Structures are given as C-alpha cells and as structure tokens.
Amino acid sequence: MLKNMPRLTRLLLRLPKTNNYNIHQPKILVCRHFGQPVALTHPHLLNDGEVTPGITKLEYLTRRVNLVDKAINLYKQVQVSNHIFIIPGAVKSYMTNDIPYPFHQQTDFLYLCGFQEPGSVLILESAKGKANNHTSTLFVPEKNPDKELWDGPRSGKDGALTVTGVDSTHNISDLEKYLYDFSKFNPGFVLWYRFDKPSNVTVHNAICHEFMIEPKYRSLEDPTRLCQQLRSIKSPAEIDLMHKSAEISSEAFIDVMKFSKPGVNESALYAKMDFECRIREAEILAYPPVVAGGNRANIIHYINNDQIINDEELVLMDAGCEYHGYASDITRTWPVSGKFTLAQKQLYNAVLNIQLSCIQLCTVQFSLDQIYHAMLTLIGVQLQHIGLLDSQLKSTQLMKAAKEYCPHHVSHYLGMDVHDTGEISRSINLQPGMIVTVEPGIYINKKNKTVPYEFRGIGIRIEDDVLVTDSKPIVLTDGCPKTVDDIESIMASN
Template identity: 70%
Template sequence: MKKTWPNILICRHFGQPVAQTHPHLINDGEVTPGLTKSEFLSRRIKLVEKAIRTFKGVQTVKDHILIIPGASKVFMTNDIPYPFRQNTDFLYLCGFQEPDSVLVLKSGNETSERNHTSCLFVPEKDPEKELWDGLRSGTSGALELTGVDLTYDIRLFEEFLNNYCKFNSGFVLWYNFLRPVQQKIHDSVTQEMMVESKYKCMEDPTRLCQQLRVIKSPAEIELMKQSVETASQAFIDVMKFSSPEVNESALYAKMDYECRMREAEFLAYPPVVAGGQRANIIHYINNNQRIKGGELVLMDAGCEHHGYTSDITRTWPVSGKFSPAQEKLYNGILSVQLACINLCTIQFSLDQVYHAMLTFIGQQLQLLGLVETNLHTSKLMQKAKEFCPHHVSHYLGMDVHDTGEISRSINLQPGMIVTVEPGIYVNESDISVPEEFRGIGIRIEDDVLITETKPIVLSSSCPKTVEAIESVMTSSS
C-alpha cells in the first residue's frame, strides 16, 4: 500500500503560508490570500507596459530594466528585530514575503508573449539560519510559489547586474535611487550599474507602480472589505469596553486584541486613543492617560489584513452618553462628513472635496456659535482651517497613506478607495468660543469605495450616529 505524507511535510521548504500548509487562508493558485499568480503577472506586465510607453518613440532607448527591492529586517537592539513588513511595491508585484530579496523586470522577452522577463533574487536555504529565524523558500520554493520566470540566489545579484551591463547599453534603469529600500541592493546598483554609465537614463518606478496600485482590482476590493469590516467590528467591542477612568492604553490593547482575534496580522499604524483635550492633538499616540467620566475619546485605528489596511476614526463618550454640547458638535461634524461622502464620485477630486469640507465646516461653526455669523467667505474658510487643520481624505490600500505619489487633484476613479475624515478641534484655552465647547475634539472617518455611480461606505457597520453609539454603549452594561 502506498504511503502518503501530510501536506505539512511536503511543503516545509516554503518560508510563508501556502495553500498546503494554510488551507484556511490560501487557495490553490494563490500567492497570498485572495491574490493569484495570474494577478501578480498581470501587474508586472502592466508596469513594464507603462515603462515602455513612457519612452515610446525615443529611438535611442533600447531596453528597460526595473529593480524593485524588498525590505530588510530592522532591529530594535542587537539581535531583536521589529516585526517584519515587506516593501509595499515589491509585495504588490510578486507577493514574496521574505526579507532581503529583490525583483528585477527586464523588458523584451523573445521567447514569450509577455513583454518582460521577471527575475526574483532571494536568500538561498540555510539550515543553520533557518534554525534560528524560520524557514526560507529558497530559489526553488520562490519559483514555485510566485510564478516568476527565474529565481536566483541573492548572492548572485551583483554578478547579474555586471553581466547585464556588459551585454546591454542604451537602456533605461528604473530604480528609486533617492529613497533606497535596502542598503545592500542600493550599493550593488550604485557600484555595478551607475559607474559605467551605460544606461540611457535613470527613472523612478514608484509613480508608475502607484498608478496601478491606486485602482483596486475586484480581488483587492474584497480584501479591503475584510480589513475594514474587521476594524469596524473591533471598534464596537472597544466602545462596549469603555468606561469612566479607563486608560487609553487599555483601549489600544482592546483594539489590537479584537483585530487579531479576527485574523488581522497587526494594527495598520500606531493608533490614536485620545481622551478629552488630547483629541485636539491630531497625531496623539502616547495613549497613556486615564479618560475621565463625561469626556469623549477619539480613536483613530485600523488593521492590516493580508497586506491591505483599514483606517477608521470614531469619537464617543466613555460614560455612554453625549452631553448636550458634545452632541451638538458631534452632529455638526457628522453632517459635514455625510455631505463630503456624497461628493466622492468621479465628478470630483479629493482636493475639491477638501475645499467643500472647509465650506461645510465654516457653516457649522457659524450655526454652533463658534465663529461670527458675518464673516466673509475667505475669512470663514481660514477659520475652518484653524478648527480643522488637516485634509479631508487620502488614498487607502496596501499602505494607510497609500500611493502618496498620486495627486489628490485628479478626479476620483472607480476602484479607488479613500478615507473621508473631517474634524473639529476646539482647544480648551480658546476663550473666543462658548465655554461648553472648549476642550472637545471630534473626528469621524470612514473608508469609501469609489464606483461608477455612488460611493460605497465600506465601514458602514461601525456605529457613528449619536443614537447608534449610545445604543452600543448601553448594551455593554
């Protein structure tokens, strides 16, 4: 009788989850959860197409080579590393999650219908190092896992570059020289490709890659929905957990716990957990104070779920009920947020939504008696900026502040996912406003999918009306 071995023994050579070892996460044919080899190939093809198109008609340009490094481990002290997070563009193009690797795309593949050859350089298997740091895929495992054309030992990277320069000239070198991701790779590129000056010119591939990343595929949208829903449900549990005199650090810990229990890998960024007056510090992350009864807490948090992030902000009373002044200000900013979400269509840009937000905030400030009712438009807009010093939105995806090279002045497009996050922050020392509003900071943030018609709020299950929040707080007792 033929003996069969468990899948776990067959796949010990992989350094990241695969279908055989993690069938609850990954299906056959997927490189990372929800994303197939064919999708990663399509991304690489589109990137090389963009690079070639950039120099279309320039006869002196013969070829293109794109070098996209992966991240290295970063150590907090001696041999103690920070949690590893892969370089986003590298992960987007191949799905390989091990450190100290690099992806090279060479244009012109005569043996294939593809427009390029993809080469992945990875650390080779090393039993001694794997004993301490965990399994590696090695060249054979990386080839099987990712579906790239070729894999090499990372120690051969300099030799590869040297040979490429020997037999090629007049090529465009696509490499982010100004912001190196991995120092060893940067040194190799500098030494082997830039000294000889055989390249026609050097360009940064970051913008091209982000032009692809800013529009989410159907598979990416599903992953984003999961990430946002995970964070939304975690917020509900954190609200229920809140009580007078709770420490901000406890709410931080509760958010982290609830996201991880729903299979998020980690929080997407250090969360803001700001009680009372501290909510007026936009990026407050000390999270080490007790929140008094009667105070609001502003929490800005999200999680990373299989490489895709969420970013939500809610503000609620730890005592379970808004005071009259808190409710007035909260409903004012909620009306602004709803109006801004309605503008998230293909007719508008994020900058246009931002300017509309300032108008809406100015109107609310007047209605609430926080500023004079007779201010001219320009002065009212300036006042609005003082009460809300940040933009209304940013792109969201694999990074929290995603695709930063993409202008917020272009019209929104179907498949984009953005945040909508207006706020009003009233400093406790501002004697120009009624006393009842002093020291209150409120922000409401949702994650929104752009479609051909109307926007879809992905975080709609996270309570944000006064009634819904107070209902959740009541149900906790």
C-alpha cells in the same frame, strides 16, 4: 540478535514486506518548508494558485505586465534598447542587537510579486516579442540551516519559484553578476530604480550604486509613480480584502466602545482594539492608533495613549487593522460615560453632517482637493450655525477661519499602506476602484477663550473608508456605528 532488541523493534522487523506500495498505501505529499504561508502548509489561508491570500499568480503577473507596458509607452517615441526595473524588498530592522521589529515588506515589491521574505530583489526586463512583454527574476536569500534554526525557514530560490510563479529565481549573491551581464549586452537601456530612498541600503551601496554609475544606460527613472498609478486602482480581489479589513475593524470598534467607561486608561482601549482585530484574523494593527481622551483629542497624531479618560470626556480613537496586506482606517469619537453632553452632541452632529456630505462627493466628478475645499466651507457654515464663528464671514474668510478648527486634509488614498500611494496627487479626479478615507474634524483646545466654556477641550473626528465606483460611493466601513443614537445605544448595552 533479535532477542537483544526492544520488543517494538522486533515486531516491526517481522512485519511482512511488499512492493505493492501504490495499491493500498496512502499517498504521502512531501512538504518542504517555505518562508511564507502557501496553500500546502496553510490551506485555511490560501487556495491553490494564490501567492498571498486572495491574490493569484495570474494577478501578480498582470501587475508586472501593466507596469512594463507603462514604461514602454512612456518611451515609445524614444529609441531605447530595453527597460530594466530593480525593485528591492525591505530588510529587517532591529530594536537592539539581534531583537528584530516585526517585519513589514516594502509594498511596491510586495504588490509586484507577493514574496514576503526580507532581503530580496525583483528584476523585470522588457522583452520584445514575448507574450508577457517582460521576464521576471527574483533574487532571494539562499537556504541556510544555521540561520533558519533561529529565524525560521527560508524558501530559497527553488521555493521562491514555486511560491511566486516568476520566470526565474537566483540567490541574492548572484545579483551583481546578473546586472553586470545585463549592462554588457544591453547598452542604451532605461534603468528604473528608486535610488533616493533605497529600501535595501546594503544592496544599494554594494551593487545598485555601482550599476548606476556605469554609463551604459540611456536614462534613469524612478518606478515609484508608475507602480503607484497601478496600485491606486484596486482590483476586485483587492476590494474584497479591503472590505474584509474594514469589517474586522468596524466590529472591533463596537467591542471597544462597549468596553470603555469613565476612568478607563487609553492604553486599555488600545489593547482591546488590538485584541479584537487579531482574534478576527487580522495580522496586526495597520498603524499605531490614536486613543485620545478629552483635550488630548486636539493633538492630531497623539499616540502616547497613557492617560485616564474621565467622566463626561469624549475619547477619539483612530485605528484600523491590516488584513493580508491591506489596511483599514477608521476614526470614531464617543463619550465614555455613555451619553453626549449638549455641547458635545452639537459639535458631533456638525462633524457627522459634514462627513456625510463629503462622502457623497466621492465620485469621478471630483478630486480629493476639491472635497477638502468643500469640507472647509461646510465646517465654516456649521460653526456659524452653532454660533462659534461670525455669521458675516463669507467664502475665503470663512474657509480660512475653518482651517483654525481643522488643520488637516479631508482624505488620503488607502490600500496596502495606510497613507497609500503618496506619489499620486490629490488634485486629480477620483477614478472607479480607488479607495479613500473621508475624515473631517473639529478641534477646540481647552485654551481657546474665543468660544463658550462648554465647547473647550473637545476634539471630534469621524472617518470612514470609501470605494469610488462608476456611480455612487460605497462606504466599506458602514458597519461601524457613528450616529449619536447608535453610539449611545451601544454604550447603554455595556
């Protein structure tokens, strides 16, 4: 029989057998497949104990504890049996038929558990007497070899438990019964669920809507604001990730400046920015960038990015990357010729002076709205110095005139989303751990006949990412050049 077998097979069969496997043979780790990077499969990205790069299971647990604490404290004067949070993740969306857009997880869901697979739901129940004040249950898409053949591996409920460290996991098909049993045994509870903008419409229509119309709960609340109050204050780990995101984008901007020249297409600068961020290990650009040459810079959210930038025109680029779930957001304006004209330099230095002054106001003594009002006054004063506004304008009139040259706010919160924590008012005082943008601009359309010709068609914005501390603000994007001399020096090195 052996002589009819291939030679290699015969040799293998003749190898000596032994039962002493643990003595000389190396240990073999069984590696299961997960639907997201884990330390075992991606040791270059994650350390042991991390759910997502830089963020540990303990930090995710702390976030959940803090969220439930906020809810309990809000109702401490009211008799309720329990609190339950329903936090759905995002679902895939499709360009056409079965061609999906790149998936981006719903950020409140991601903040609370770190699970990155679409179509999942996190449930938090308050638990009196439990050390962690709650139980956490994650409902995930079940393992499906046919779908995984096309779309990649799923963690399944066992894998999700290993990845996230929540208390328990179930298949998503078990969610309806779970909620039914909860309402049956916990009448008079508070339901925390965002029903007006459901991130998973299928789950909302089939399950959550039915759960809402049952008269078992005492009150229905939106958890978004509570969650965003937590998200607005960054932990040390989050600050590290955002600093890295800012560094990547800053370095990429320098290479884009060097790459630019008269006659370059805006699309080429877009592509260069995307490339430079990705090779520095950013996953994606954080948003569609603005690459606006010449007069197009006066369109605040110009994203066509398909025109030629001519000699002696400025290009305004508003771009940033996403690094392990955290965004950066930078704007720089520079001359593709390598040299600012006199009028361009006057306006540019005006915007830069305004921005530097506004950055110094990013302290706990001020709110973003107060900094915005200061920006308007500073714009008015700078335009008066240049001669573009009447020197007799005072206070309210000056601010009103300045709005004609800068129609947007000076700042927004920054974090997992570019325009982060939108439920948090810009009228509250800044707090240590907040990260905000500072982005004044001056925009003069070429059709504006009230200013001298050489100033027409110029749009300038300068934007940095700033960490609020107990003392002085820290500019996370300080590696991105923004003085006239520095920019012209970089352009000259091209």
